[in-house]
Every structure is written in C-alpha cells, then in structure tokens.
Amino acid sequence: MSAQRKDDHVRLAIEQQHTHRGVNQFDEVSFVHHALAGIDRPQVSLGTSFAGVTWPVPVYINAMTGGSEKTGVINRDLATAAAETGVPIASGSMNAYFKDPSCAHTFQVLREHNPDGFVIANVNATASVENVWRALELLRANALQIHINTAQETAMPEGDRSFGSWAPQIEKIAAAVDVPVIVKEVGNGLSRQTVAQLKDLGVAAADVSGRGGTDFARIENGRRELGEYAFLNGWGQSAAACLLDAGGTGLPLLASGGVRHPLDVARALALGARAVGSSGGFLRTLLDGGVPALVAQLQTWLDQLAALQTMLGAATPADLTGCDVLIEGSLREFCADRGIDTRALAQRSTKTTTGSTR
Template sequence: MIAERKDDHVRFATEQHRRRSGHNQFDDVSFVHHALSGIDRSDVSLATRFGGIEWQVPLYINAMTGGSPKTGAINRDLAIAARETGVSIATGSVSPYFADESVADTFSVMRKENPDGFILANINANATVEMARRAVGLLRADALQIHVNAVQETVMPEGDRSFASWGPRIERIAAGVDVPVIVKEVGFGLSRETLLRLQEMGVRAADVAGSGGTNFARIENDRRDRPDYSYLDGWGQSTPACLLDAQGVGIPVLASGGIRHPLDAARALALGASAVGASGLFLRTVLDGGVAALVSLLSSWTDQLEALMTVLGASTPADLTRCDVLVHGDLRAFCADRGIGTRRLATRSLSYGTDFHHTNHETIGGTR
C-alpha cells in the first residue's frame, strides 16, 4: 500500500506540473535595475553558508520519493544528476523503510550513486530519535529533514490525525542526532511564528516550502474516492510571502515551492533565503528526458544564476539581500496585513554605501 501511494504521488505531481499555469507570487517581486551595478563574472562565487553548513551552489534537489522499485529508479537518476552538478539533494520520506526494510535500497541508492555529495535524509514529525538515527545511517546523511505536513495528512485518506506531539518530537530529534536538523513544510509555508518556535527547539534551519509548487492537498484529494477537500487548493502562504514574513528571524531559511527558473531563485535569495530548492520541475525533467536532461537543466540554472548575480552586483548569494527589490500586488497586500514593511526593500542598497548609489541619491536629493 505504501509503495502504491508513493507511485501515486509521483504520477499526480507530474500531472500537476504539466498543466500548471505560469503565474505565482514570485511575479510580485522585481529587482530595481541599476545599470552601473554590474561586477566582473570572475568575482562571483555561488558558495552559500547557513547553520554551520556550506554548499558550493545555493541550489538543491528537494525531497521527492522512494519506497518502490519505480521511485528507487527515480532516486538513482536524481542522485546521479546531483553528483554531476554539485548540487545538494534530499531523499523523500524514508517512512516506507521503517515499515519494510526491504525497500532500503530505493533510498540508499542515492548514496551509492553520489558517494561524496551532500545528502539530506527525510522523516516525518512522528518519528522517534531512534528512527531519525536510522534514517541518517541509511543514507550516511549529512543533514536530516523533518517534514511537517498537517494539511496533507488531513486530506490523505490514510493520513495521521494527531499533531500535538510534533513539536516535542522535533525538539528531541534536534538534540538527539549528530547532524544538522532542517524542518520543512510540503507546500503550505512556514509562518514567522512557526520559525520562532523552531529556533527555540534547536532546529538548525527551516525550509519554508510555500505554496506555488506541488500541491499535496490536491494530490491527496485526487487519491480520494470523492474530491471532498477541493476547497483547500489555495491553503497556506506562498514562498515569497514566507520569506518576507521571516525577515529578522534568527533561524536561517531555505526556499522551495514555486521555483520555476533562475530568476525565481535570485528573487528568493534576495528575500533572505540561504539556498533554493525545487522538486516538481526536476522530477518532470528527469522523467521526460532522463539524467542528461536534468544535468543540463541544473547546469543551466547554475550558469544563469551566476550571470544574474553579475548584473545585480552580488558577489555572493548573501549579497543579493543588498539589492533593491519591489513588492507588488497580492504579496504587498499580505505584507501590509502582517505588518511587514516593504518600502525599505526598494532602497536598501543605499545602506551599503556603494559609490554609484550614493552619487545618484545625493544628486537627486539636491545635495551636490
């Protein structure tokens, strides 16, 4: 039954991405173009650091699947693509392994194919410390993702219905494993209040995983005999909304959910993400074109992100948070309701004292 569910998830997720409309709230974020802000490409580094972790590029293949022969083959191809491009990768939830150890190789194939890469094991928030350690051992994982997915579980016909223990369990796991713990949503977003709680629990980083990408409420609704929960299609906060909500929170944040291209990755980094991940697009790419297609896509993203940083004058991913951005539309309305100031984002480069911006500012202000 678990293997069948995992195959269903792949099928429905792929169908979703094939018919997805082009717009999401990343389109409500734009960079202010400063024509003389560009730097030399040779001065750009894609390396990113957060929570004691260092990645050579700020991109990662986010959690997807595992637990059946078909999904094991997908994990193998994803791991090869990660190895060839140097991006980090997360396995899907290893819950099937806890229920049936015979499916171990559908997950451990990631480490077999990517022996030196950065791999995140993935478990749910019902796991014990002992289960968390088993997951890390299975993958020889460099970090542990814990996914929180109350909305998905609610719609899932066979899903969990008890969530009160999640917080205490996460805190125990964070203290009980020897690798960094990263908590992630599955497409409904992490609010500022949730991020503050995770920080108190000792979680090293959080993946906001907002709406705009794969919709697991819709996937689980498609698996039901009747689509009883179709009204939940718009539940949650978008990834850019979560990133803006996280401004000033001490815990490092990662961004996934609705990332369509390198410009969205640059937007997410500019809004404070330390790294950017995707699942559905990468899944569709590897299913349609195999490993070579995904390697080509990831290489292109890396190259184009570096090009965008060069134009924007950002020598590191963290420097993108100094770039001026405008927030429009529904995203701006969200910020107003949550008490998030957006005007300062449009002129924040002035705070960093670049000669060009200071000169323009002083001339326009009439002080020269």
C-alpha cells in the first residue's frame, strides 16, 4: 500500500504540473532596475552558506520520492543529475523505509549515484531518534530534513490526526543528531510564529516551502473517490509571503514552493532565502527528457542566475538582499496585514553612510 501511494503521489504531482496553474506570488515581486548597477561576470560567485553548511550553488533538488521500484529509478536519475551539476539533493520521506526495510535501495541510490554530493535525508516529525539515525546512516547524509504537513495529513485517507507531539519530537531529534536539522513544510508555508518556534526547538534552518508548487492536499484529494477535502486545496501562504513574514526571526531560511525559473530563485534570494529548492518542475523535466534534460536544465538555471546577479550587481547570492524590490498586489496586502514595511524593501540600495544610491 505504501509503495502504491508513492507511485500515486508521483502520478498526481505530474498531473498538477501539466494542468494546475494557480496564482504565483513570486510574480508580485520585481526588482527596481538600476541601469549602472551591473558588475563583471568574473566577480560573481554562486556559493552560499547557512548553519555551518557551505554549498557551491544556492539551488537544490528538494524532497520528492522513494519507497517503490518506480520511485527508486527516479531517485537514481535525480542523484545522477545532482552529481553532474554539484546541486544538493534531498530524499523523499523515508517513512516507507522504516516500515519496510526491503525498499532501502530506493533511497540508497541517492548516495550510490552521488557519492561526493550533499545529500539530505528526509523524515516526518513522528520519527523516532533511532529511525532518524537509520536514515542518516543509510544515505551517509550531510543533513536532516524533517517535514511537517498537517494539511496533507488531514486530507490523506490514512493520514495522521495527532499533531501535538510534533514540536517536542522535533526538539528531541534536533538535540540527538550531529548534522544540521532543517524543518520544511510540504507546500503550505511556515509563518513567522512557526519559524520562531522552530528556532526555540533548536533546528538549524527552516525551508518555508510555500503554496504555489505541488499541492499535496490536492494530491491526497485525488486519492479520494469523492475528494471530500477539496476545500484544503491551495491552503496556506506562498514562499514569497513566508520569506517576508519570517525574515526577522534570526533562523536561516530556505525557500521552495512555486519556483519556476531562475528569476524566481533570484526573487527568493532577494527576500532572504539562503538557497532555493524545486521539486515538481525538475521531476517533470526528468520524466519528459531523462537525465540529460535535467542536467541541462540545472546548468541553465545556474548560468542564468549568475547572469541575473551580474546585471543586478550582486557578487554573491547573499548580496541580492541589498537589491531594491517592489512588492505588489495580494502580496503587498499580506505585508500590510502582517506589519511588514514594503517601502524599506524598495529602498535597500540607499547607502545610509554616504547618502548615495547604487
């Protein structure tokens, strides 16, 4: 049943890529164009760091799948593309492995085909410390990703209905492991209050994983004959909204959810993300064109991101947080309701020490 559910998730996620197009609030973020801001391309670096982690690029392949023979092939190919491009990669939820150790190879291929890369093991918030260590050892993982997904679990026919233990267990796991712990949503976003709470729980970083990409509540409704929880489709906040909301918490932020192209990556970095992940779009490319197509897409994204940094005058991804950005539409309304000063974002390049602008 677990293997079938994993295959269903992939099938329904791909269907969303082809058919579902909701509002994407990254389109409500734009850069103020300063025509003489550009720098020379050799000055640009794509390196980023957070919580003691250093990556050569600020783009990663986010959690997708594993647990069945079909998804094992997908993980093998994802790992091959990650190895060829130097892009970090996260596994899908390894709960299937905890329930059935015979599917271990469907996750282990992430390390076998990417022996020197940065690999992140993914578990749920109910995983025991013992199982977390099993996951880390199986992948020889460089970091741990704990996913939280109350909306998905609520829509899932066989989903969890007991959420009160999640925060204490996250704290327990974070204290027990010796790799950085990243907590991520699965497409409904992390609010300012949640990110502040995660910081208190001792995690190293938070992936806001907002609304706009793969909608797992919609996927779980697709597994129901009557779709009884369709009212949860589109639940939550976008990645752009979450980055703006949680920027002052002091916890390093990663971003995913609705990331379609390198401009969205640059937008997320400008709003404070240390790195930006994608899942559904990369999966669609892989299934449509194989490993060569995904490698080409990743390389293109990195080249175009460097080009954007060159034009914007940002020598590093972190420097994008000094670029002026305009917030429009429903995202601006969200900021107003949450007490976020959008005017300051539009005037960040003003150098207060000299009174000059970029």
